Amino acid sequence: MIETELEALSFPDAPKMVTAEFPGPKAAAALAQSARTESMARGGGRMPVVMDQARGVTFKDPDGNTFIDLSAGVGVSSVGRCHPKVLAAMREQSESLMHAMEVNSTKRTELATKLSEIMPEGLRGNCITYFTQGGSDALEAAVKFAKRVTGRHQVIAFHGGYHGVWQASGALTTGTAYRKGYGPFMGGVIHAPYPYAYRFPFDTTHKSAEQIAGEYVDYLLNTPYTAADDVAAVIVEPVQGEGGYVPPAPEFLQLLRKACDRSGALLIVDEVQAGAGRTGKMWAVEHSGVKPDMLTFGKGIGGDVPMAGLVMRSDLAAKIPDGSAPNTFAANSVSAAVALTNIAILQDPALNLLERAHALGQEAQERIRGFNSPFVGEVRGRGLMIGIELVEDKVTKEPLKGERLGQLMGYLTSHGVLMIPCGRYTNVMRVMPSLTIPRKLLFKALDVFGEGLAKL
Numbered sequence: 236m237i238e239t240e241l242e243a244l245s246f247p248d249a250p251k252m253v254t255a256e257f258p259g260p261k262a263a264a265a266l267a268q269s270a271r272t273e274s275m276a277r278g279g280g281r282m283p284v285v286m287d288q289a290r291g292v293t294f295k296d297p298d299g300n301t302f303i304d305l306s307a308g309v310g311v312s313s314v315g316r317c318h319p320k321v322l323a324a325m326r327e328q329s330e331s332l333m334h335a336m337e338v339n340s341t342k343r344t345e346l347a348t349k350l351s352e353i354m355p356e357g358l359r360g361n362c363i364t365y366f367t368q369g370g371s372d373a374l375e376a377a378v379k380f381a382k383r384v385t386g387r388h389q390v391i392a393f394h395g396g397y398h399g400v401w402q403a404s405g406a407l408t409t410g411t412a413y414r415k416g417y418g419p420f421m422g423g424v425i426h427a428p429y430p431y432a433y434r435f436p437f438d439t440t441h442k443s444a445e446q447i448a449g450e451y452v453d454y455l456l457n458t459p460y461t462a463a464d465d466v467a468a469v470i471v472e473p474v475q476g477e478g479g480y481v482p483p484a485p486e487f488l489q490l491l492r493k494a495c496d497r498s499g500a501l502l503i504v505d506e507v508q509a510g511a512g513r514t515g516k517m518w519a520v521e522h523s524g525v526k527p528d529m530l531t532f533g534k535g536i537g538g539d540v541p542m543a544g545l546v547m548r549s550d551l552a553a554k555i556p557d558g559s560a561p562n563t564f565a566a567n568s569v570s571a572a573v574a575l576t577n578i579a580i581l582q583d584p585a586l587n588l589l590e591r592a593h594a595l596g597q598e599a600q601e602r603i604r605g606f607n608s609p610f611v612g613e614v615r616g617r618g619l620m621i622g623i624e625l626v627e628d629k630v631t632k633e634p635l636k637g638e639r640l641g642q643l644m645g646y647l648t649s650h651g652v653l654m655i656p657c658g659r660y661t662n663v664m665r666v667m668p669s670l671t672i673p674r675k676l677l678f679k680a681l682d683v684f685g686e687g688l689a690k691l
């Protein structure tokens with residue numbers, strides 16, 4: 236019954252290619268025009284895909300080719316695109332109020348109240364939200380406010396972390412593409428190893444990557460080398476996203492919590508990509524039972540419209556001076572109405588999307604392992620946040636070569652499936668569809684992926 240309901244939200248015949256060549260003539264013209272008019276500093280601009288209209292987990296390009304989207308717009312469309320309830324909320328809200336300046340509006344207050352109810356323990360019922368437009372600015376705010384409330388200056392972040400691309404958020408982010416030639420970023424950021432067990436730089440014979448990485452942060456925070464009482468915050472993705480879909484064991488966040496408690500640094504979890512139900516819980520930090528001091532959200536909370544922000548413990552928020560961080564476009568009433576609708580759909584007991592994400596994710600991982608491809612080094616993930624690490628050789632773990640990845644991506648897009656890579660070597664394919672993906676479409680798309688692997 237639920238499957239039929241979910242199937243009705245998407246184009247029924249996906250994937251379906253109707254042009255003799257891919258990209259078709261209209262898409263090819265649109266791609267060429269885009270290259271002439273828009274900066275390719277953005278991500279994904281060179282992919283041969285042009286979206287024209289979308290429904291649920293499917294979209295059509297201007298030539299009428301229909302795709303299944305396993306990327307959900309980089310984890311954004313948590314309930315699928317153009318959900319009828321979202322469209323109704325947008326229509327209704329846009330007829331009464333959209334931009335409200337920065338004064339109070341009923342919808343932004345309603346959303347801040349709802350966020351407080353759905354926060355993880357430690358913040359739930361005892362927190363204050365600061366709204367932003369996107370994830371990067373939520374992280375800019377997190378750094379700025381952490382410094383203001385602690386009176387400290389340094390921040391610890393992690394290898395492989397992605398938190399945005401500007402001066403503070405970009406300083407937290409690692410990766411050649413985001414850093415080379417753009418520095419120096421904000422100073423005072425110390426990067427520590429993330430427990431990426433598949434490619435961990437230290438020997439894990441006697442201790443897990445989580446233990447080593449967690450203990451190292453304790454060492455950084457609680458020894459004199461880093462001016463121990465000058466670290467304002469540890470900022471961490473509970474499951475690393477752009478860095479390669481890396482889900483650490485709960486012990487890692489638990490060790491970070493202890494280390495922060497010893498030193499007085501704040502623990503800030505960046506849930507921009509892993510939050511909003513993607514991992515099978517509303518917030519990925521909830522898999523560890525750890526209570527964060529601040530949490531950043533974005534992507535899947537807003538879905539079809541921009542909505543992001545920072546949630547902080549009320550006592551911390553009380554230390555931030557009024558009017559010290561204005562933000563003209565934050566918490567537009569339409570965005571707030573959409574976010575409230577998305578949350579209601581995610582929490583709808585009849586759909587049970589979060590538990591479904593958990594079960595479906597496990598099934599999907601099994602299906603991928605079952606392809607028995609010599610190029611699959613590891614399949615990992617939590618819920619519908621799955622990474623498939625592709626390698627040339629399972630023993631040496633040499634990352635899949637660019638040409639082979641290009642061949643795979645070409646196969647997928649020309650067969651109507653959109654998947655995007657991530658990871659330190661851009662060799663981890665992500666399965667991160669909308670949580671409303673019908674079972675049938677998920678496995679259809681994965682089978683296309685399996686065929687693509689078999690052709691390599």
Ligand SMILES: Cc1ncc(COP(=O)(O)O)c(C=O)c1O
Binds near residue numbers: 398399476533
């Ligand atoms: C964990 C995380 N934080 C922050 C960001 C930045 O968000 P935005 O692109 O909305 O600025 C991203 C984007 O991918 C992200 O994955």
